[in-house]
Amino acid sequence: MGCRCKIWLILFAFFICWYFMIHNVKYNLLSSPTAKFSHESNPVEIIDSNTTRVVDIEKTGSYNFSTGGVDQDDGDKNTDRDFVVEGEIDWIHNVTQMRALEHELDPLLEKLKPKPNAKVIEKKEDEKQDKRRSRPDEKRVNETVIDEVVEEMGKTRRRNRAKRRSCSGRYVYVHDLPGRFNDDILDDCRAFSKWQNMCPYIDNNGLGPNLGNPQRVLSRSGWYSTNQFMLEVIFHNRMKQYECLTNDSSIANAIYVPYYAGLDVWRYLFGHNVSSRDALSLDLAEWLRERPEWKTMSGQNHFLVAGRITWDFRRGGENDDDWGNKLMLLPEFKNMTILTIEKSPWHSNDFGIPYPTYFHPRSDEDIDDWQYRMRRRRRRALFSFAGAPRPKMEESIRDEVIEQCVESPKCRLLKCSYDNSRCYQPADVMRLFQSSVFCLKPPGDSYTRRSTFDSILAGCIPVFFTPGSAYVQYLWHLPKEFDKYSVLINEEDVKRNNVSIEGILSRIPARKVSRMRNEVIGLIPNVVYADPKSKLDKYRDAFDLSIKGVLERIGDISMNTSSFDFDERFSWKYYLFGSVEKHEWDHYFWRSMNSKAKQVDDEAN
Numbered sequence: 087m088g089c090r091c092k093i094w095l096i097l098f099a100f101f102i103c104w105y106f107m108i109h110n111v112k113y114n115l116l117s118s119p120t121a122k123f124s125h126e127s128n129p130v131e132i133i134d135s136n137t138t139r140v141v142d143i144e145k146t147g148s149y150n151f152s153t154g155g156v157d158q159d160d161g162d163k164n165t166d167r168d169f170v171v172e173g174e175i176d177w178i179h180n181v182t183q184m185r186a187l188e189h190e191l192d193p194l195l196e197k198l199k200p201k202p203n204a205k206v207i208e209k210k211e212d213e214k215q216d217k218r219r220s221r222p223d224e225k226r227v228n229e230t231v232i233d234e235v236v237e238e239m240g241k242t243r244r245r246n247r248a249k250r251r252s253c254s255g256r257y258v259y260v261h262d263l264p265g266r267f268n269d270d271i272l273d274d275c276r277a278f279s280k281w282q283n284m285c286p287y288i289d290n291n292g293l294g295p296n297l298g299n300p301q302r303v304l305s306r307s308g309w310y311s312t313n314q315f316m317l318e319v320i321f322h323n324r325m326k327q328y329e330c331l332t333n334d335s336s337i338a339n340a341i342y343v344p345y346y347a348g349l350d351v352w353r354y355l356f357g358h359n360v361s362s363r364d365a366l367s368l369d370l371a372e373w374l375r376e377r378p379e380w381k382t383m384s385g386q387n388h389f390l391v392a393g394r395i396t397w398d399f400r401r402g403g404e405n406d407d408d409w410g411n412k413l414m415l416l417p418e419f420k421n422m423t424i425l426t427i428e429k430s431p432w433h434s435n436d437f438g439i440p441y442p443t444y445f446h447p448r449s450d451e452d453i454d455d456w457q458y459r460m461r462r463r464r465r466r467a468l469f470s471f472a473g474a475p476r477p478k479m480e481e482s483i484r485d486e487v488i489e490q491c492v493e494s495p496k497c498r499l500l501k502c503s504y505d506n507s508r509c510y511q512p513a514d515v516m517r518l519f520q521s522s523v524f525c526l527k528p529p530g531d532s533y534t535r536r537s538t539f540d541s542i543l544a545g546c547i548p549v550f551f552t553p554g555s556a557y558v559q560y561l562w563h564l565p566k567e568f569d570k571y572s573v574l575i576n577e578e579d580v581k582r583n584n585v586s587i588e589g590i591l592s593r594i595p596a597r598k599v600s601r602m603r604n605e606v607i608g609l610i611p612n613v614v615y616a617d618p619k620s621k622l623d624k625y626r627d628a629f630d631l632s633i634k635g636v637l638e639r640i641g642d643i644s645m646n647t648s649s650f651d652f653d654e655r656f657s658w659k660y661y662l663f664g665s666v667e668k669h670e671w672d673h674y675f676w677r678s679m680n681s682k683a684k685q686v687d688d689e690a691n
Contacts, residue, residue: 252330253329255339256330256637258325258339258340258341258342259331259340260331261344261379267370271349271350272319277353278315278352278353279352286311291320292312292316292322292323292442293446293618296310297311297444300513304444304445304512304516305452305456308447308617309512312442312444314427314441315394317391317439317441318344318346318392320615321425321615321629321632324618325342325629327621328633335379341388342388343374343388343389344390345370346393347391347392348398350366351394351410352394355398358406360401360406367416374418385418385421385422386640386644389423389425389640391439392425393426395426395428396428396429396433397409397428398411399412399415400412400430402415423437423639423640424436424437425632426438427439427441427534428532428534431558431657431675432654432656434657434661437561437635438560439628443540443615446614447616447622450624450625453622453625457610460544460607460610461545463520463545467497467523468494468497468522468524468588469491469497469498469522469525469588469591470491470500470522470546471488471498471499471500471525471526472518472519473500473501474501474503474509483528483529486581487587490587494588500514515537516540516544519541519546520544522544523591523603524548525541525549526549527548528551529554529555529577533552533554535555542571542609543613543614545603547599547606548572548573549587549591550573551574551580554675558662561661562631563613563632564609564613570602572602573591612628612631613628615628615629
């Protein structure tokens with residue numbers, strides 16, 4: 087109760103002081119830099135908060151409020167000394183009393199203040215320490231930056247070491263060819279075809295125009311209107327992103343020649359003489375012979391991609407009416423490894439790799455999503471066929487295949503002709519294959535067909551009529567156990583109407599069909615070329631498997647571990663079975679069975 091009375095007393099005293107200050111002080115004096123007093127009264131006692139000083143104004147002169155000192159009278163400024171303002175002395179007394187009262191009350195106020203406990207003090211000290219530690223110290227910052235730089239350098243060295251380990255045996259050197267062998271050919275894209283402008287198909291790194299998802303048959307991304315002969319452009323752009331490229335040819339395990347051989351010859355297939363078709367191939371052979379990289383192994387460590395079938399580069403005669411050019415018959419190119427969309431079963435230096443499809447995934451998720459969709463598809467047709475007849479080819483079985491499809495209620499047919507554009511619409515073709523359990527793949531102008539890979543992409547089990555259509559072609563991309571993912575029906579039996587395609591396919595047990603379909607869907611990553619602007623992590627696509635096959639082949643040649651001591655005409659048998667002994671498929675590859683085989687015979691002689 088006593089403390090409460092003292093508090094009220096203090097507040098009352100402050101109020102009285104405030105009242106006198108408001109009513110008795112001239113505010114203009116407070117702003118004046120110097121106030122001088124001359125009076126005959128007693129000395130004025132001025133008390134501040136720190137010290138008490140007694141100033142005898144009569145003796146010392148005037149008090150300077152701006153400096154806190156006393157101005158001495160020089161005897162020349164009597165007017166200043168005589169200037170006295172009424173009420174100033176009262177103001178000084180009020181200030182003096184107020185400060186004296188504050189001085190007396192200080193001990194009491196200190197007792198009334200709440201004292202912080204030990205925890206509060208400790209917390210404040212901790213906060214001070216935290217602020218001190220968080221304060222940016224120049225030395226500490228410099229040390230941190232140095233540590234970060236050293237750590238990043240260490241990571242870079244570790245990545246480089248890991249890359250060297252991962253790239254061991256996989257380094258590829260790319261020849262910097264003059265533009266006439268690749269880029270200039272693309273500039274001449276209007277010469278590729280007399281019937282269609284092929285220039286749009288060069289867009290998007292050779293993938294062609296973006297398809298989107300017409301009719302909701304495709305997926306949302308990764309689909310392009312890709313021409314089947316643009317493999318060279320796609321492959322070259324993928325090679326630019328290859329993780330084991332090197333500028334040092336001496337450490338390269340393989341050397342890539344980015345010559346657009348298929349696009350080059352395409353310009354001169356119709357209405358041009360053989361000299362026009364051979365000119366650039368002969369020029370490239372001469373250019374390579376002069377390179378130091380060539381001389382180390384005479385080109386055996388070189389490879390190129392020819393994005394057309396092998397027969398477009400194996401012209402045996404010199405007549406202008408003869409088909410194609412003679413690139414693969416030149417000595418320089420016989421030493422090289424050549425990748426084509428269809429290889430010759432009777433030659434050992436060309437290897438089949440998949441035709442480009444319409445699907446070019448940008449990520450692993452694109453593949454996963456598409457595979458999931460194909461597993462869930464309802465397939466109402468037992469089998470289907472998309473293609474045109476070959477009435478001028480005596481050996482062709484297409485007429486018989488079309489006839490059996492028309493007669494079967496379990497078959498769907500998409501008959502192609504110049505009048506039916508549906509055959510050339512990716513959405514229509516993919517819808518047909520997605521709705522079918524089996525897809526028929528008889529040979530066309532040659533053994534292979536692009537639609538083989540379209541059907542695999544759709545999860546449709548391919549049905550072949552000769553092992554030359556896939557089994558001896560795509561050794562790096564398709565399983566050698568062909569019956570796991572496909573069906574083989576003897577073409578001779580179909581030609582003679584000895585078998586029913588519907589009957590053979592209907593007798594396959596449902597469980598086996600399910601296993602085969604899952605195998606086909608699992609092959610999708612192997613037969614697609616990923617978008618060159620992206621990279622897959624989990625899957626290896628057709629490009630990755632092709633590079634792996636090339637490196638293994640060139641490695642075998644370099645180490646002399648590959649035996650080529652066999653008749654080259656049995657290459658198909660050696661590469662597929664590792665032997666040239668008699669086999670049940672021999673009758674498929676008798677060189678007299680079609681015109682292509684006769685051409686090979688002429689070359690051998």
